[in-house]
Amino acid sequence: xxxxxxxxxxxxxxxxxxxxxxxxxxxxxxxxxxxxxxxxxxxxxxxxxxxxxxxxxxxxxxxxxxxxxxxxxxxxxxxxxxxxxxxxxxxxxxxxxxxxxxxxxxxxxxxxxxxxxxxxxxxxxxxxxxxxxxxxxxxxxxxxxxxxxxxxxxxxxxxxxxxxxxxxxxxxxxxxxxxxxxxxxxxxxxxxxxxxxxxxxxxxxxxxxxxxxxxxxxxxxxxxxxxxxxxxxxxxxxxxxxxxxxxxxxxxxxxxxxxxxxxxxxxxxxxxxxxxxxxxxxxxxxxxxxxxxxxxxxxxxxxxxxxxxxxxxxxxxxxxxxxxxxxxxxxxxxxxxxxxxxxxxxxxxxxxxxxxxxxxxxxxxxxxxxxxxxxxxxxxxxxxxxxxxxxxxxxxxxxxxxxxxxxxxx
Amino acid sequence: xxxxxxxxxxxxxxxxxxxxxxxxxxxxxxxxxxxxxxxxxxxxxxxxxxxxxxxxxxxxxxxxxxxxxxxxxxxxxxxxxxxxxxxxxxxxxxxxxxxxxxxxxxxxxxxxxxxxxxxxxxxxxxxxxxxxxxxxxxxxxxxxxxxxxxxxxxxxxxxxxxxxxxxxxxxxxxxxxxxxxxxxxxxxxxxxxxxxxxxxxxxxxxxxxxxxxxxxxxxxxxxxxxxxxxxxxxxxxxxxxxxxxxxxxxxxxxxxxxxxxxxxxxxxxxxxxxxxxxxxxxxxxxxxxxxxxxxxxxxxxxxxxxxxxxxxxxxxxxxxxxxxxxxxxxxxxxxxxxxxxxxxxxxxxxxxxxxxxxxxxxxxxxxxxxxxxxxxxxxxxxxxxxxxxxxxxxxxxxxxxxxxxxxxxx
Numbered sequence: 001x002x003x004x005x006x007x008x009x010x011x012x013x014x015x016x017x018x019x020x021x022x023x024x025x026x027x028x029x030x031x032x033x034x035x036x037x038x039x040x041x042x043x044x045x046x047x048x049x050x051x052x053x054x055x056x057x058x059x060x061x062x063x064x065x066x067x068x069x070x071x072x073x074x075x076x077x078x079x080x081x082x083x084x085x086x087x088x089x090x091x092x093x094x095x096x097x098x099x100x101x102x103x104x105x106x107x108x109x110x111x112x113x114x115x116x117x118x119x120x121x122x123x124x125x126x127x128x129x130x131x132x133x134x135x136x137x138x139x140x141x142x143x144x145x146x147x148x149x150x151x152x153x154x155x156x157x158x159x160x161x162x163x164x165x166x167x168x169x170x171x172x173x174x175x176x177x178x179x180x181x182x183x184x185x186x187x188x189x190x191x192x193x194x195x196x197x198x199x200x201x202x203x204x205x206x207x208x209x210x211x212x213x214x215x216x217x218x219x220x221x222x223x224x225x226x227x228x229x230x231x232x233x234x235x236x237x238x239x240x241x242x243x244x245x246x247x248x249x250x251x252x253x254x255x256x257x258x259x260x261x262x263x264x265x266x267x268x269x270x271x272x273x274x275x276x277x278x279x280x281x282x283x284x285x286x287x288x289x290x291x292x293x294x295x296x297x298x299x300x301x302x303x304x305x306x307x308x309x310x311x312x313x314x315x316x317x318x319x320x321x322x323x324x325x326x327x328x329x330x331x332x333x334x335x336x337x338x339x340x341x342x343x344x345x346x347x348x349x350x351x352x353x354x355x356x357x358x359x360x361x362x363x364x365x366x367x368x369x370x371x372x373x374x375x376x377x378x379x380x381x382x383x384x385x386x387x388x389x390x391x392x393x394x395x396x397x398x399x400x401x402x403x404x405x406x407x408x409x410x
Numbered sequence: 411x412x413x414x415x416x417x418x419x420x421x422x423x424x425x426x427x428x429x430x431x432x433x434x435x436x437x438x439x440x441x442x443x444x445x446x447x448x449x450x451x452x453x454x455x456x457x458x459x460x461x462x463x464x465x466x467x468x469x470x471x472x473x474x475x476x477x478x479x480x481x482x483x484x485x486x487x488x489x490x491x492x493x494x495x496x497x498x499x500x501x502x503x504x505x506x507x508x509x510x511x512x513x514x515x516x517x518x519x520x521x522x523x524x525x526x527x528x529x530x531x532x533x534x535x536x537x538x539x540x541x542x543x544x545x546x547x548x549x550x551x552x553x554x555x556x557x558x559x560x561x562x563x564x565x566x567x568x569x570x571x572x573x574x575x576x577x578x579x580x581x582x583x584x585x586x587x588x589x590x591x592x593x594x595x596x597x598x599x600x601x602x603x604x605x606x607x608x609x610x611x612x613x614x615x616x617x618x619x620x621x622x623x624x625x626x627x628x629x630x631x632x633x634x635x636x637x638x639x640x641x642x643x644x645x646x647x648x649x650x651x652x653x654x655x656x657x658x659x660x661x662x663x664x665x666x667x668x669x670x671x672x673x674x675x676x677x678x679x680x681x682x683x684x685x686x687x688x689x690x691x692x693x694x695x696x697x698x699x700x701x702x703x704x705x706x707x708x709x710x711x712x713x714x715x716x717x718x719x720x721x722x723x724x725x726x727x728x729x730x731x732x733x734x735x736x737x738x739x740x741x742x743x744x745x746x747x748x749x750x751x752x753x754x755x756x757x758x759x760x761x762x763x764x765x766x767x768x769x770x771x772x773x774x775x776x777x778x779x780x781x782x783x784x785x786x787x788x789x790x791x792x793x794x795x796x797x798x799x800x801x802x803x804x805x806x807x808x809x810x811x812x813x814x815x816x817x818x819x820x
Contacts, residue, residue, distance in 0.1 A: 061496070064433045082492070090479070
């Protein structure tokens with residue numbers, strides 16, 4: 001707080017479970033937080049559960065329940081983050097800092113009723129502001145909120161990212177730092193391409209396409225939230241002080257730098273292709289099919305529909321591996337004549353805001369793949385992304401070829 | 411609920427940490443709860459943290475903090491009970507029962523601001539009633555509440571007993587069952603006297619005197635709460651179905667049975683005697699001394715004041731072992747000339763509502779001890795209790811002699 005009693009610039013910092021896995025790491029996170037307050041910022045921290053706590057709690061639930069109710073699982077799992085916030089606050093207080101921990105309820109994080117996969121509806125940040133005005137560092141439990149009934153809800157996988165972004169939006173924070181185990185967002189998976197480049201800046205749309213097509217560094221919903229509320233993100237390593245990757249509005253980036261044609265190459269091997277034969281070739285068949293899938297929360301990725309000569313439709317589409325058994329049940333109920341399941345596929349994608357103004361990117365991609373004898377089985381596009389389904393064993397070759405072919409390497 | 415839509419008789423059941431230490435024990439508690447619902451009762455359960463969870467969390471806090479703040483400790487420790495309620499609810503649901511878990515906040519347990527040793531101010535049971543009306547078993551986290559700020563507080567040692575009694579009072583429950591690892595309240599410690607008798611019924615005052623003079627089966631504050639709100643308690647074993655000990659209003663007991671002269675014999679070896687010499691013999695000296703002790707939350711038990719011939723006062727009193735180092739500091743500040751600390755003492759007490767109408771109980775007690783050559787160093791009495799401080803090595807002899815001498819044995 002300055003002399004006028006106003007709040008200084010607020011920064012939200014988010015640390016994942018591996019960053020707070022033990023006492024030593026928690027102390028390091030505390031040091032990191034204190035450095036920021038030293039730069040004259042007001043700091044709000046969100047943390048995940050320590051290390052493998054969430055997995056251990058899921059296992060514990062399994063010891064008394066074969067089909068745990070989602071409400072009680074949220075009651076159980078939310079304790080993991082509650083332990084983390086108390087531990088980090090104790091570590092900060094040990095270093096002489098005023099600090100207070102807040103659960104999702106206390107931080108005013110209100111969600112819908114979808115236990116285990118809740119969406120944040122709004123944040124009432126009065127308590128957070130009150131604590132900041134006292135000069136406290138505020139440590140908030142990630143991943144959790146409260147519904148209109150007063151029950152604890154959790155936000156699903158990667159929910160702590162979403163908490164951090166939502167808090168940053170509610171506080172009108174200067175930006176939101178997401179600490180992770182890599183230096184930032186890379187042009188592709190460095191495990192596949194050694195010359196992968198750390199990206200300095202990305203637009204929200206590029207980050208969304210990268211996240212949804214295979215990059216794992218940020219949770220999709222968190223990026224959507226950041227885009228909607230124009231929260232500047234800084235993805236960086238919790239192990240060093242290197243500048244990471246900034247994710248922000250397209251225009252803000254354009255003012256700063258020349259944009260490359262293609263920003264990143266991603267791959268996703270966690271997909272399976274299903275072909276359904278023998279559906280009547282009449283309007284609404286696909287709508288019925290995918291409507292049922294949507295009801296069962298099965299996300300369809302790529303779709304291709306062919307009409308055979310006999311007027312019988314064949315539809316092929318890809319879904320996540322883990323949805324396969326549920327999808328089989330749905331298809332059985334729909335009475336499809338026969339289905340073919342192909343688990344041996346992968347999806348490779350190129351993402352870049354630059355392709356909107358440069359035609360010919362798709363044909364260049366297809367050419368690069370053809371030159372390596374990589375057959376394209378399905379294609380889907382968005383204004384800033386092109387994805388191809390190929391044989392799984394070729395996915396590393398494809399990523400390497402595209403990364404080098406589009407001159408992303410330094 | 412009966413056909414009129416009214417609630418049936420409500421029973422509150424409380425299970426301690428050892429009763430819910432693992433999955434197997436949690437399933438057994440679930441069976442026990444279900445038996446009660448089978449008897450046409452509406453059941454509310456309160457539970458403590460599983461097994462040694464609380465100790466492990468205290469240890470965890472110690473790994474980052476040398477002097478943990480009480481607020482953050484309450485944030486941390488309250489997760490233990492939250493895990494328990496989720497686990498018991500999952501176990502009950504697995505057995506097909508409608509069940510909902512509630513944290514202290516959700517159950518409407520409002521306390522004062524004394525983190526780690528909070529007192530329940532009032533309970534707003536709307537949510538509990540709502541869930542009971544739906545036909546749910548309600549599982550409530552013991553030991554925790556919420557203050558006016560919305561912060562989590564804990565009730566201190568034995569707090570889960572207090573939660574159970576307070577909930578029973580708020581719901582106007584028929585009675586409150588406290589499950590423990592013994593069959594009920596005994597006339598004395600069965601480890602000392604083999605012929606110790608399980609008591610069928612006790613008045614609140616007798617239970618208070620027993621609890622405050624060494625019996626460990628029920629927490630003092632819980633009994634005080636029960637007395638104030640006239641909550642009938644049933645202390646019984648979680649390992650068998652034997653009738654336990656009922657604790658209720660004196661009149662309710664008198665209507666039921668002939669009362670013995672002496673109900674129980676207790677001992678307390680966790681005391682130390684301090685003698686302070688060289689205080690001026692003027693009015694207010696003792697008040698100053700014990701005022702300072704009260705400020706420092708040191709409870710004085712027995713007190714004896716002697717005036718020496720020179721007009722210099724010597725005061726002797728007993729306190730708990732763990733308060734000794736703090737007491738030394740207080741006495742130093744007060745400038746007492748010299749003090750003597752005697753750790754080799756014990757307190758033995760007899761308790762019984764019957765002694766109010768039977769004079770001569772004290773002299774009979776002193777005679778029994780004298781016959782065994784047990785010297786009495788300090789004496790204190792209440793209308794239904796007489797306590798003597800003796801040498802610690804004689805405490806087992808004293809308990810045996812009194813238990814047999816007052817014909818408590820069967």
